[in-house]
Amino acid sequence: MDHRGGYDTLVIGGGSAGCALAGRLPGRVLLLEAGPADVPPDVRDAGSLAATSPTHPRNWAYAAELRPGSPAVVPRGRGLGGSGAINGANWVWATPADTRDWAQPGWSWPDLVAAYHRAETDLDHAVPAPPGVQESHVAVPTGQHRGFPEPGRWGHGSAGPVPVRRAGGDLLHPATERFLRAAAALGFPPEPDKNAGAPPGVGLIPCNAVDGVRADPATAYLRAAPGVTVRGNASVAQILFDGDRARGVELVDGSTVEAGEVVLCAGAVGSAQLLMLSGIGPADELRAAGVRVRLDLPVGRDWSDHPAVYVPFADTDPPAHPHAPGSQAGLDLDCGADPAGDGEVLLFVRPFVPGGPLHLMCALQVPDSRGSIALVSPDPRERPLIRYGYLRTEHDRRRLRHVIRTAADLLRAGSGARVAPGGDVLGTDRALDGWIAANLTTAVHLSGSAAMGRVVDPQLRVMGHEGLRVADTSVLPAVPRRGTAATAVAIGERAARLMG
Numbered sequence: 001m002d003h004r005g006g007y008d009t010l011v012i013g014g015g016s017a018g019c020a021l022a023g024r025l026p027g028r029v030l031l032l033e034a035g036p037a038d039v040p041p042d043v044r045d046a047g048s049l050a051a052t053s054p055t056h057p058r059n060w061a062y063a064a065e066l067r068p069g070s071p072a073v074v075p076r077g078r079g080l081g082g083s084g085a086i087n088g089a090n091w092v093w094a095t096p097a098d099t100r101d102w103a104q105p106g107w108s109w110p111d112l113v114a115a116y117h118r119a120e121t122d123l124d125h126a127v128p129a130p131p132g133v134q135e136s137h138v139a140v141p142t143g144q145h146r147g148f149p150e151p152g153r154w155g156h157g158s159a160g161p162v163p164v165r166r167a168g169g170d171l172l173h174p175a176t177e178r179f180l181r182a183a184a185a186l187g188f189p190p191e192p193d194k195n196a197g198a199p200p201g202v203g204l205i206p207c208n209a210v211d212g213v214r215a216d217p218a219t220a221y222l223r224a225a226p227g228v229t230v231r232g233n234a235s236v237a238q239i240l241f242d243g244d245r246a247r248g249v250e251l252v253d254g255s256t257v258e259a260g261e262v263v264l265c266a267g268a269v270g271s272a273q274l275l276m277l278s279g280i281g282p283a284d285e286l287r288a289a290g291v292r293v294r295l296d297l298p299v300g301r302d303w304s305d306h307p308a309v310y311v312p313f314a315d316t317d318p319p320a321h322p323h324a325p326g327s328q329a330g331l332d333l334d335c336g337a338d339p340a341g342d343g344e345v346l347l348f349v350r351p352f353v354p355g356g357p358l359h360l361m362c363a364l365q366v367p368d369s370r371g372s373i374a375l376v377s378p379d380p381r382e383r384p385l386i387r388y389g390y391l392r393t394e395h396d397r398r399r400l401r402h403v404i405r406t407a408a409d410l411l412r413a414g415s416g417a418r419v420a421p422g423g424d425v426l427g428t429d430r431a432l433d434g435w436i437a438a439n440l441t442t443a444v445h446l447s448g449s450a451a452m453g454r455v456v457d458p459q460l461r462v463m464g465h466e467g468l469r470v471a472d473t474s475v476l477p478a479v480p481r482r483g484t485a486a487t488a489v490a491i492g493e494r495a496a497r498l499m500g
């Protein structure tokens with residue numbers, strides 16, 4: 001390995017994937033993070049989503065367009081831990097169908113499961129690994145623990161740095177119990193372990209938070225990583241090259257850093273932006289933005305994310321326990337032709353504003369519609385143009401309507417709760433489409449802006465270049481059927497193996 005600049009590897013971005021990768025890499029690693037290099041206590045409180053406020057310093061708060069005429073401000077974590085430090089702390093694996101759809105060598109379901117295992121300690125299902133055993137997936141308990149059912153055949157990690165737990169006992173909100181009962185009454189199958197690669201159904205959501213404290217990726221991976229140097233407030237402006245070989249990066253302040261290998265972990269927006277600022281991207285768009293083209297690749301094109309709407313409902317329950325996970329149960333369902341589950345209803349048991357309603361998040365998990373990220377300028381401080389292109393097809397609209405109507409059925413079956421939107425809206429596709437347009441948001445799972453097979457190879461190396469990789473959710477060929485936090489960390493774990 002080349003040792004220019006004293007570092008073997010530069011990791012750009014200290015988010016979910018970047019922290020996992022940096023923490024696992026051998027040698028001398030420099031992690032450059034655009035935001036602050038700490039995780040303050042208020043951000044670690046999993047019960048508070050304060051950092052998702054557009055004015056919070058830990059939030060990039062990207063201006064975006066969900067559909068023509070539908071502007072939005074989209075949160076992403078800024079600072080050590082990245083989005084993994086400000087997210088909902090749902091730790092849910094992807095599904096075997098996702099890895100089949102991605103069809104990338106080295107990214108099979110068992111490969112991904114091994115990465116989840118290395119990352120997690122599942123406190124509901126795991127037992128400590130025997131002394132000296134590094135790989136955690138050897139230890140799967142046979143007895144039941146805390147009343148949870150047996151884990152699926154893929155087991156769980158028992159020695160990884162990320163603790164995982166489901167709501168139980170006092171932490172289980174009454175609305176969660178009603179949700180589970182309602183789904184069963186409507187005939188949806190149980191999915192007792194959401195991290196088992198099993199068919200979709202209703203079950204408790206695994207969370208990477210314990211006693212109300214989020215196990216963010218920085219705390220999990222960098223506490224004991226002597227080879228890693230972290231620099232905060234170090235915003236990278238572009239990659240520097242010798243011919244086709246990356247030799248380092250230039251920061252926004254004009255300083256440079258060199259190393260043997262550069263890995264972009266700046267997230268699905270940040271990594272795409274950095275590639276394009278460095279001349280790697282759609283040639284026509286780069287020229288229009290005033291950037292010299294190095295290589296014409298479809299960076300920032302054809303990515304996907306889950307379109308979502310929140311259905312509010314009134315409840316008369318006492319407030320959630322301060323340590324309770326905010327989102328406790330979920331129903332994954334087939335909207336008509338996807339047995340692996342292309343729709344999702346997630347229950348949120350904390351109001352978004354004090355005294356406000358609780359919510360069911362209804363999302364389309366396998367959208368046809370694709371988005372784009374484009375540079376508007378060669379200036380790295382200018383935000384890129386983010387267009388989600390949501391709900392372009394009737395197939396997408398039909399399936400999202402189906403998820404919302406299912407959520408309304410669940411509320412009625414659970415408690416007879418008055419549902420908003422009401423029957424007048426739910427009753428006609430046209431009215432419901434109008435309600436969706438007015439309430440549309442994103443689940444914030446953007447994936448595929450520098451995808452395997454299109455921009456990087458399965459080893460995550462940027463095509464046509466040496467010494468340059470991407471390792472974050474940018475590389476997923478399509479957004480997985482479940483949330484992306486656990487998968488982002490697994491990408492960091494997998495990248496460390498590929499580079500080791």
Ligand SMILES: Cc1cc2nc3c(=O)[nH]c(=O)nc-3n(C[C@H](O)[C@H](O)[C@H](O)COP(=O)(O)OP(=O)(O)OC[C@H]3O[C@@H](n4cnc5c(N)ncnc54)[C@H](O)[C@@H]3O)c2cc1C
Binds near residue numbers: 235268444474
């Ligand atoms: C509010 C919110 C809630 C969410 N809730 C959940 C959930 O409950 N469950 C779930 O599964 N998923 C959830 N997600 C999604 C999940 O958290 C993300 O998909 C995942 O964390 C992305 O990881 P990443 O490593 O790809 O990127 P990130 O974690 O976003 O990391 C990118 C890092 O790069 C840094 N960076 C960017 N540009 C530069 C630059 N030029 N120079 C240096 N550093 C740079 C950023 O500051 C950031 O720290 C949520 C996301 C958000 C935003």
